[in-house]
Amino acid sequence: MMILFWASLVLIVVSMAIILYRLIKGPTAPDRVIALDAMGVTLISVVGLLSILVGTRFFLEVILLLAILSFLGTVAFSKFIEKGEVFDRGDSD
């Protein structure tokens, strides 16, 4: 059973390397944003697998924190690409 977790860890790290290539190379900004979001998801999986392998529950809060920060980052980048500004000031109308 342990070998399964190690194998999935190796596979996820390989996919992280591929995502890193897209993050650096990515021709357009939306490519990079999606690569960053996928990087967050793979990071969450790595932390989850590590918490299974180490056998501790303390990493679970790290998972929730990474999920929140990754979500916020993706939303902020999407809004910046779509509208050209991160925060509306709200006095336009």
Next chain:
Amino acid sequence: MRSSDVIIQTTTKVVFYIIFLFAIHIFFAGHYTPGGGFVGGLLTASAIVLLLLAFDIRTVKKALPINYTVLIATGLVLALGTASASILFNVPFFTHAYDYFTLPLFGETSLHSAMLFDLGVYLVVVGATMNIILSIGSDD
């Protein structure tokens, strides 16, 4: 507001409370397990940032009429007051007191005065982060 961000605004109304409850959980978990005032403050600030992303600055200021500079001052007074109150009891600076109380609904709990210091750190972190983000974000 004639914006068409229906999905993000509907999601925010749910996710804001999840992030805020997680921040409170992290804040109270900080005594024996990972967490504490600093991380709780950062998470609360990120919840407010999510509100700012989904709505606009004027709406959030109407919904949360908080002066973040005053929040920093309140936190500093709370933290330094907790730290220096130990001088009044003739013990070294920063000594914290704790005792066991039997609360209704919780049973026997240990209450520490270090929690008040952590509350001060929480308020300072929320105030400083929101001040930085608002002064960067509202710039044109």
